[in-house]
Amino acid sequence: MHPVRKIFDTNDAFPFSFAYKNTKSSQSELPDHFHDWFEIVYVYRGKGTFFIDHTFYDMKQGDLFLIPGNTIHRATPDKETPVTSTAVYFSPGMIQAPQLGDSFSYLHSFEHAARVRHYKLELLLPQRQHMEPHLESIQRELKQTSPGHRQAIFLQLLQLLLFIQRDVGSGSMLTAGDPLVGPVWMREILLFIDQHFCEDIGLGTLSKQASVSPAHLSRVFKQLIGMNITAYIMTKRIIRAKQLLGESDVNIRHIAEMCGFESLPHFHAMFKRVLGVTPAAARKSIR
Template sequence: MDPIRKIFDMKDAFSLSFAYKNTKSSQSELPDHFHEWYEIVYVYRGSGTFFIDHTFYDMKQGDLFLIPGNTIHRTTPDKEAPVTSTAIYFSPNIIQEPQLGDDFSYLHSFEQAATSRNYKLETRLSQSQHVDHLLESIHQEFQHAGPGHRQAILLQLLQLLLFIQRDVQADARSLTADALVGPLWMREILLYIDQHFCEDIGLQTLSKQASVTPAHFSRVFKQLIGMNITTYLLTKRIIRAKQLLHESDANVSTIAEWCGFESLPHFHAMFKRVLGMTPAASRKSLRSF
């Protein structure tokens, strides 16, 4: 099973996609996947579980989820009361940030989520009403598509990002993972994987670490995460390699070794299979912005 990379139309100058008030079902949801665009998810009603990065979160009315690009995630709606939510996907390149003499960034909330490894915000009633209003305004602009509607949508997205950072995130309390999702050994092994995924680990090592049989480990992991363990490890290694290609001047063979690949040809093949381009092309594209 190959990793699932959700692909958006990168040729459209308006690099934003909007899914308004969709009611989720297990049949319509992607398994564990990732994409380069950033994502905001707002929950209106219903319940479910959101797996992001290495953590399970409850989904309930008023929740906001901020998912930076290249972050593995998956939703599992409740069968009896499935989640209804709106999702905004956008390329960070669409966010033009003029230099106004301060260090403000519209994307700071995503950066903070990635740093703290906490991707969930809970809103108060007045906050959720304001978020609902902004999302409704974006929906109306998409529906009517009048002159300047793309500019209006972008302005409303910036308003939303500003509101999340100044009001919702500033007011947020510290949240923890849902203690009821999955067995304890699975939550502990996800943390272990997060710390060791570039090392020589696999099913045998991880099942022994979790003190369960390999067969049981594989079954529960696939049920909760949506990928098998081999695909999950590969995806995390490739995402890390892409990050290093952007942030480091190390050569490709060194990065391949850092990320746990035994040979450069295998790294090239897996990188292209997962991301659809070579490591060199990825480095060039990232540094062109």
Template sequence: MHPIRKTFDTNESFPLSFAYKNTKSSLSELPDHFHDWYEIVYVYRGQGTFFIDHTFYDMKQGDLFLIPGNTIHRATPDKELPVTSTAIYFSPSLAQAPNLDEAFSYLRSFEQAAELRNYKFETLLPQRQQIEFTLESIQTELKHSHLGQRQAIYLKLLELLLYLQRELGPERKTTNGDSSVGPLWMRDILLYIEQHYCDDIRLTSLAKQASVSPAHFSRVFKQLIGMNITTYLMTKRIIRAKQLLSESDVNIGIIAEMCGFDSLPHFHAMFKRMLGMTPAAARKAMR
């Protein structure tokens, strides 16, 4: 089973989607998925677990998650106290800052989260009040079709991104993963995979490293991550390949080899199956 590549049914001229104060359940949440858009998730109340990239995070009141595009993630709400949260999804093209001779990017907080491999931020009460006020303002605009509705929502999004960048600066309180989900060896294995997923990694060697049987490893991995180890590795490699196609002019065959694929035809087949287009078409679309 491949993770879901989520797409958004919105007007191309306004690439933004808003889900306000939704109370989650295990049935309503998507399984492991990723998408090109960036995502902000703010938690009002409840509990749960968020798996992002390679780390499990606890979800609780006041937590804020910044998820860059093409990042594997899955939320698992608590059965007794499910999470109520707001999510904003938007294309990074919507948040391009004009050149005002400042070294500034509306997406810098997401870039820092990716650099630190740390996607959770614990907010203080004044920060919560400001974030909740802005999210409520966006919801109000969506409910009433006033003149300049999209422009107002767009400006409020930029205001929120600017606020988060100022508040979630170098001194911000972050966490390197705080969930007690699963055995300790699983967290160690996920970190190892994150550092070596383009290498020749096999189930037997991972199970040996974790000091468990391959059957037990497979069962626990699928239960906690939502997909088997082969699919997880394949997804990480394809996402990395897409990044390299976007950022460099390196030959596609070399990129396939760099990302751990044995042959170019296999790379083409897996890339198209997961992203719906060939590597060459993806490179052209991202330029």
């Protein structure tokens, strides 16, 4: 089982999606998934766990999560007090800052999160009071669909990104993973996979590393991550390959080898299965 590659059913001219104040159960949440778009998740109330990239985070009131594109993630709401949150999805291609004599980027907070690989911000009460009207305004524009509502939503999105960068980023800590989520050995295994996923590692190697039985590791991994270890490693390899296809002119065969694939046909088959396109088509679309 591979993570779900979420596809957004929207007009190509307006690559934006919005899920306002949803209270989700574990049955309604997607399993491990990823998508090309960027995602903002703001928590109003409730509790849960958010797995992003290779780290577990607690979810609670006032938390803000910034998830760059092509990042594996999965939210698990608490059974007794499930999380109520708003999710904002948008293609980074629609965010283009005019050149006004400085190097400002509306996506800086996402770029920073990807660079340090920590994705959670904890908002103070005044910041929450500033954040929530932006989200409410977007919801109002979506419901009314007045002339120019897309332009209004776009402006609200820019205001939201500006607020996150200037006010939230400077006033809150971008926090690391929460130490009480999941067993210690599981967090260590996720870090080990993150550092070695392009190498020849499997259940046997990982169970020895964790000092637990292969059956126990497999069961706990599936319970916490929502997919098996082999599929998780495969997907991380594919995401890395896609990144290399966009960043370099290295030929596809060499990229397959760099990402741990033993043969080019296997790489092509797995790439198409996970992303829905061939490596060559992905490189062309990225550029």
